[in-house]
Amino acid sequence: MKRWGITLSAVALCGALLYVLLQGFGRNPHEVPFMLSGKPAPSFTLRALDSGKAVSLEQFRGRPVVINFWASWCGPCRMEHPVLEWGAREFGGQAQFLGIVFEDTEDNARQFLQQLGASFPQLIDPRSRVSVDYGVAGVPETYFVDANGVILGKHVGPIDPQSLANRIRELSASGTAATTARP
Amino acid sequence: MTGQYAPQQAGSDPLAPALEARVQKLGKELRCAVCQGVSIADSPASMARAQLDMVRELVSQGKSDQEIIDYFVARYGEWVLLEPTREGFNWLVWLGPLLLVAGGAFVILRQIKQPPASAGATPAPPTPAPEAEDPYLQAVRRELE
Numbered sequence: 001m002k003r004w005g006i007t008l009s010a011v012a013l014c015g016a017l018l019y020v021l022l023q024g025f026g027r028n029p030h031e032v033p034f035m036l037s038g039k040p041a042p043s044f045t046l047r048a049l050d051s052g053k054a055v056s057l058e059q060f061r062g063r064p065v066v067i068n069f070w071a072s073w074c075g076p077c078r079m080e081h082p083v084l085e086w087g088a089r090e091f092g093g094q095a096q097f098l099g100i101v102f103e104d105t106e107d108n109a110r111q112f113l114q115q116l117g118a119s120f121p122q123l124i125d126p127r128s129r130v131s132v133d134y135g136v137a138g139v140p141e142t143y144f145v146d147a148n149g150v151i152l153g154k155h156v157g158p159i160d161p162q163s164l165a166n167r168i169r170e171l172s173a174s175g176t177a178a179t180t181a182r183p
Numbered sequence: 184m185t186g187q188y189a190p191q192q193a194g195s196d197p198l199a200p201a202l203e204a205r206v207q208k209l210g211k212e213l214r215c216a217v218c219q220g221v222s223i224a225d226s227p228a229s230m231a232r233a234q235l236d237m238v239r240e241l242v243s244q245g246k247s248d249q250e251i252i253d254y255f256v257a258r259y260g261e262w263v264l265l266e267p268t269r270e271g272f273n274w275l276v277w278l279g280p281l282l283l284v285a286g287g288a289f290v291i292l293r294q295i296k297q298p299p300a301s302a303g304a305t306p307a308p309p310t311p312a313p314e315a316e317d318p319y320l321q322a323v324r325r326e327l328e
Binding site: 108136 | 190192216217219229233234236237240256257259260261276282283286
């Protein structure tokens with residue numbers, strides 16, 4: 001009887017440890033969880049890279065916003081930029097595209113945009129306050145904020161045209177759902 | 184052409200020693216988003232520096248330690264904590280190793296307490312017995328005497 005107790009508790013302990021290990025191995029350790037989905041997007045006012053004017057998130061209230069965090073030193077951002085340029089041209093009527101420069105010098109960022117195009121506003125984030133406020137865990141990352149200022153989700157890594165189009169569709173759907181819900 | 188790495192930026196200016204000590208202590212508890220199990224206080228990555236700057240900013244705004252931890256958990260989840268919180272299933276992580284050590288000690292103690300019972304019975308010397316009965320060996324011994 002006593003021996004059974006010991007055996008059972010050992011089995012239970014091993015089972016619990018196995019469960020912990022399975023949880024750990026079943027997950028990509030490089031993946032940082034994202035907790036701001038469905039939460040209001042943190043507000044910001046940042047300086048535009050080209051004009052130097054202040055741009056805030058509030059001024060786009062009522063329109064979906066796509067925010068891309070990037071840097072000139074990031075290789076994948078270089079690959080991704082043409083997709084965003086295309087997206088801003090293609091979906092510019094449905095959503096406002098914004099770029100936020102992460103941990104970079106203004107000269108490098110300007111040079112990057114000269115080479116790859118700047119068809120949507122690019123903002124400078126001193127000391128990466130806004131990036132940390134948004135829970136950025138590396139560049140590139142693209143956030144999708146609906147017309148009511150709620151974060152629908154983010155795309156980690158360089159975005160492809162198909163995912164971008166799908167996300168824009170979700171944004172539009174969420175916007176219309178919100179407007180029809182409002183009397 | 185621009186480089187492959189983020190340009191190094193110095194961190195924001197340290198606060199008064201007492202507040203800066205809090206910044207560093209909190210920085211040690213928060214996991215850097217782009218590193219492998221390194222705290223933001225220990226990592227040289229630009230992301231970690233940006234996060235530590237944010238801790239400094241929040242401390243200088245007069246936020247409490249718990250509020251600052253909550254700020255990071257709200258963004259990066261419990262993942263950001265290098266020490267899991269002591270609640271719920273997490274207790275296994277804290278108490279599991281202690282339970283294992285206690286269990287091991289219990290088993291060892293039991294073995295030490297009752298050695299003669301088991302040790303006395305089993306290792307009955309098997310070698311001399313067959314020798315004693317071996318007629319040739321007995322003969323040789325007689326010859327030698």
